[in-house]
Amino acid sequence: xxxxxxxxxxxxxxxxxxxxxxxxxxxxxxxxxxxxxxxxxxxxxxxxxxxxxxxxxxxxxxxxxxxxxxxxxxxxxxxxxxxxxxxxxxxxxxxxxxxxxxxxxxxxxxxxxxxxxxxxxxxxxxxxxxxxxxxxxxxxxxxxxxxxxxxxxxxxxxxxxxxxxxxxxxxxxxxxxxxxxxxxxxxxxxxxxxxxxxxxxxxxxxxxxxxxxxxxxxxxxxxxxxxxxxxxxxxxxxxxxxxxxxxxxxxxxxxxxxxxxxxxxxxxxxxxxxxxxxxxxxxxxxxxxxxxxxxxxxxxxxx
Amino acid sequence: xxxxxxxxxxxxxxxxxxxxxxxxxxxxxxxxxxxxxxxxxxxxxxxxxxxxxxxxxxxxxxxxxxxxxxxxxxxxxxxxxxxxxxxxxxxxxxxxxxxxxxxxxxxxxxxxxxxxxxxxxxxxxxxxxxxxxxxxxxxxxxxxxxxxxxxxxxxxxxxxxxxxxxxxxxxxxxxxxxxxxxxxxxxxxxxxxxxxxxxxxxxxxxxxxxxxxxxxxxxxxxxxxxxxxxxxxxxxxxxxxxxxxxxxxxxxxxxxxxxxxxxxxxxxxxx
Ligand SMILES: Cc1cc2nc3c(=O)[nH]c(=O)nc-3n(C[C@H](O)[C@H](O)[C@H](O)COP(=O)(O)OP(=O)(O)OC[C@H]3O[C@@H](n4cnc5c(N)ncnc54)[C@H](O)[C@@H]3O)c2cc1C
Ligand SMILES: Cc1cc2nc3c(=O)[nH]c(=O)nc-3n(C[C@H](O)[C@H](O)[C@H](O)COP(=O)(O)O)c2cc1C
Ligand code: FES
Numbered sequence: 114x115x116x117x118x119x120x121x122x123x124x125x126x127x128x129x130x131x132x133x134x135x136x137x138x139x140x141x142x143x144x145x146x147x148x149x150x151x152x153x154x155x156x157x158x159x160x161x162x163x164x165x166x167x168x169x170x171x172x173x174x175x176x177x178x179x180x181x182x183x184x185x186x187x188x189x190x191x192x193x194x195x196x197x198x199x200x201x202x203x204x205x206x207x208x209x210x211x212x213x214x215x216x217x218x219x220x221x222x223x224x225x226x227x228x229x230x231x232x233x234x235x236x237x238x239x240x241x242x243x244x245x246x247x248x249x250x251x252x253x254x255x256x257x258x259x260x261x262x263x264x265x266x267x268x269x270x271x272x273x274x275x276x277x278x279x280x281x282x283x284x285x286x287x288x289x290x291x292x293x294x295x296x297x298x299x300x301x302x303x304x305x306x307x308x309x310x311x312x313x314x315x316x317x318x319x320x321x322x323x324x325x326x327x328x329x330x331x332x333x334x335x336x337x338x339x340x341x342x343x344x345x346x347x348x349x350x351x352x353x354x355x356x357x358x359x360x361x362x363x364x365x366x367x368x369x370x371x372x373x374x375x376x377x378x379x380x381x382x383x384x385x386x387x388x389x390x391x392x393x394x395x396x397x398x399x400x401x402x403x404x405x406x407x408x409x410x411x412x413x414x415x416x
Numbered sequence: 417x418x419x420x421x422x423x424x425x426x427x428x429x430x431x432x433x434x435x436x437x438x439x440x441x442x443x444x445x446x447x448x449x450x451x452x453x454x455x456x457x458x459x460x461x462x463x464x465x466x467x468x469x470x471x472x473x474x475x476x477x478x479x480x481x482x483x484x485x486x487x488x489x490x491x492x493x494x495x496x497x498x499x500x501x502x503x504x505x506x507x508x509x510x511x512x513x514x515x516x517x518x519x520x521x522x523x524x525x526x527x528x529x530x531x532x533x534x535x536x537x538x539x540x541x542x543x544x545x546x547x548x549x550x551x552x553x554x555x556x557x558x559x560x561x562x563x564x565x566x567x568x569x570x571x572x573x574x575x576x577x578x579x580x581x582x583x584x585x586x587x588x589x590x591x592x593x594x595x596x597x598x599x600x601x602x603x604x605x606x607x608x609x610x611x612x613x614x615x616x617x618x619x620x621x622x623x624x625x626x627x628x629x630x631x632x633x634x635x636x637x638x639x640x641x642x643x644x645x646x647x648x649x650x651x652x653x654x655x656x657x658x659x660x661x662x663x664x665x666x667x668x669x670x671x672x673x674x675x676x677x678x679x680x681x682x683x684x685x686x687x
Contacts, residue, residue, distance in 0.1 A: 132644075132645075133643060133644065134643050135642050135643050135645075138641065138642025138643065138658075138661050139422075139641060139642065139643070141642070141661065142419065142420055142518060142641045142642060142661070143419060143420055143421070143422040143641070144419045144422075146422075147422055150422075152422075159645075167654070167655045167656060168645060168648060168656060171635065171636075171648050171649065171656075172636055173636075173645070173646045173647075173648060174636045174637075174638050174644070174646040174647075176472055176473065176474055176475055177474075178470055178471035178472065178474075179466065179471045179474050180474065181474070181475065181638055183638070183644065183646060185644070185645045185646060188645055188648075188656065345474065346474070394638075396639070396643060397475060397476075397638045397639035397643060397644055398424070398460070398475065398476055398513075399423060399424040399513070399515070400422060400423060400424075400515070400639075400641055400643070401422055401423030401424070404423075405423075
C-alpha cells in the first residue's frame with residue numbers, strides 16, 4: 114500500500130491533520146511504544162510561528178451538531194524552542210501498518226504560519242536547515258496585518274506570497290488552503306502557480322456559538338476567541354466538494370481532509386482526487402482512529 | 417501516572433445504581449491498567465451516542481474514576497446534559513467506549529500530615545478512590561446542594577456534610593468546614609475536587625494559611641490526551657496548562673485564580 118508523495122515514501126495514505134494529534138503528549142500518555150507503532154504514515158506538527166503564542170483564553174471548545182468548533186488560537190512554543198526541544202523528541206518514529214513487523218519510517222511535516230512573506234521566509238529557511246523535517250506545510254489562514262484578509266483567502270495575494278517564499282526551501286512545500294474564501298479552486302491554482310508542491314484542505318470553517326445561558330443579556334459569544342473553526346462530520350460534505358473542485362483544477366497532489374471518520378470516507382476523498390487523506394477531529398474520539406482507517410483501507414474493507 | 421493502552425476500548429456495563437441525585441456506573445475493565453487516584457477516562461456510549469437534541473453528544477466525555485477493584489471501574493455520574501444523560505441511561509450488559517486511565521493523579525500525603533479530602537457535588541468521585549488509596553485515616557468534608565445530592569456522601573467513609581439548603585449537616589459552604597478544620601489542626605494537606613467556586617475558595621484559603629493543596633480541575637475537553645489544546649486553564653505566571661495532560665490534579669501553587677471554566681460546569685444551568 115506504500116505510496117509516493119512529493120518524493121516521500123509513505124507506508125499508507127493516512128496522515129494527521131495539523132493541530133489534532135500531539136505526538137509528544139501521546140508518548141507521555143500512551144507510552145514510548147507508540148513511537149514504533151505510530152498511527153499515521155507521516156506526522157504533521159501543530160502550526161509553528163516565529164514567536165511563542167499562548168493561545169486564546171478559554172473556553173476554547175464548543176460541541177456543534179456532529180462537530181466541534183475550536184478557538185484554540187495556535188498556541189506553540191515558537192520556532193526556536195520547537196527546533197531545539199521538540200524536533201529531537203520526534204525523531205525515530207515508525208509505523209507498522211500491517212502489524213507484520215515491516216515497519217517504515219514516519220516522515221515529519223512541519224506546519225508553519227507567518228503574517229507576511231518575510232516572516233514565512235524566516236520560518237522556511239530555519240526548517241530547511243533541519244534534516245529531521247521532510248516537508249513543510251504552510252498554513253495561510255493568517256490575517257494580513259494591513260488588509261485584515263487571510264493571506265490564503267485572496268488568490269492574488271496567495272500567489273505573490275508563495276512565489277516570494279518558494280525559493281527559501283528545497284523541501285516539498287504544501288500550502289494548506291483556507292476554506293473561508295469565495296473560490297477555493299482559484300486559490301489552489303494560485304498556490305500552484307506560486308510554486309507549491311502540493312495543497313491540503315480543508316482547514317476549519319469559520320464558525321461561532323453563543324453562550325447557552327439565556328439570562329446573559331446581551332447574548333455573549335461562548336468562545337474566548339469569539340469565533341472559531343468548525344470541524345468533524347459536520348464539514349465532511351463541504352470538504353468533499355472543495356477537494357473535488359481543487360483536484361480538478363491543479364496538477365500537483367492534494368491532501369484531503371475534513372470530517373473523515375472511516376475508511377469509506379477516506380476512500381471518497383481519494384476517489385475525487387486526493388493523494389493523501391488527513392484525519393483530524395476523529396482522533397479526539399479515538400486516538401487510534403487513523404491506524405484503524407489505514408488498516409481498513411489496506412484490507413479493502415469499509416468502514 | 418498509569419499509562420493508558422493506545423486506542424479506546426469497548427467495555428461492558430456490569431451494573432448501575434441510583435445514589436440520590438447521582439448514578440453509579442460499574443464497568444468491567446479486566447485488561448485496563450490500574451488507575452491512580454485522580455485519573456479519569458473518556459467515555460462514550462457504544463450505541464446512540466449522537467443524534468439526540470442538537471445532534472449531540474458527539475465527543476466523548478471525561479469522568480473521574482471513582483473506584484477500581486476486581487477488574488471493575490466505577491464512575492459517579494450526574495445528568496447535566498446530553499452526554500451524561502445518555503450514560504445515565506445505560507444498563508447492565510450495555511457497552512461503552514473508554515479511553516484511559518488518563519491524566520496526572522493525586523500524590524500521596526507525607527506521613528506527618530493529615531489528609532483532608534474536600535469535595536463538592538459530583539466532584540467527590542475522585543476522592544473515593546483516593547480514600548481507598550490512603551492507608552491512614554483521613555478527614556472527609558463534602559458539600560452538596562440538597563438532600564438528594566447529599567446521598568452521594570455514602571460513596572466515602574465517615575464524611576462530614578454541608579448542604580446549601582441545610583437539609584443535611586452544616587448549612588453553608590464546605591469551605592467553612594475546611595476553615596475550622598485547618599484552624600483546629602494546621603498540619604494538614606488538602607485534596608479537593610468540585611465546582612470552580614469551591615475550588616477557588618479552597619485555593620484562596622490554603623494560600624492564606626500556607627496549607628499545601630492538590631486541586632482536581634475540570635475543563636471542557638475534546639480529546640483527554642493532550643491533542644486538542646482545548647482544556648486550557650491559566651498557569652500562574654502566565655500561559656496555560658492542559659488540564660488533561662498537566663492535570664487534572666494540580667498543586668494549588670501552579671494555578672491562577674480558578675474561574676468558572678476551570679471547575680465543574682455550574683450544574684443546573686439552563687442550556
Ligand atoms: C477530568 C474530569 C473529570 C470529571 N469527572 C466527572 C465525574 O466523575 N462525574 C460527572 O458526572 N462528571 C464529571 N466531569 C464532568 C463531565 O465531563 C461533564 O459533566 C460532561 O462532559 C457534560 O456533558 P453533557 O453532554 O452531559 O453536558 P453538556 O451539554 O456538555 O453541558 C455541560 C456544560 O457544558 C457547557 N455546554 C453546553 N453546551 C455546550 C456545547 N454545545 N459545547 C460545549 N459546552 C457546552 C455548559 O457550560 C454546560 O453547563 C468531569 C470532567 C472532567 C474534565
Ligand atoms: C482543535 C483543532 C486544532 C487545529 N489546529 C490546527 C493548526 O494548528 N494548524 C492547522 O493548519 N490546522 C489546524 N486544525 C485544522 C485541522 O488540521 C483540519 O484541517 C480540520 O480540523 C478538518 O479536518 P477534520 O474535520 O478531520 O478535523 C485544527 C483543528 C482542530 C479541530
Ligand atoms: S482535552 Fe484535548 S488537550 Fe486536553
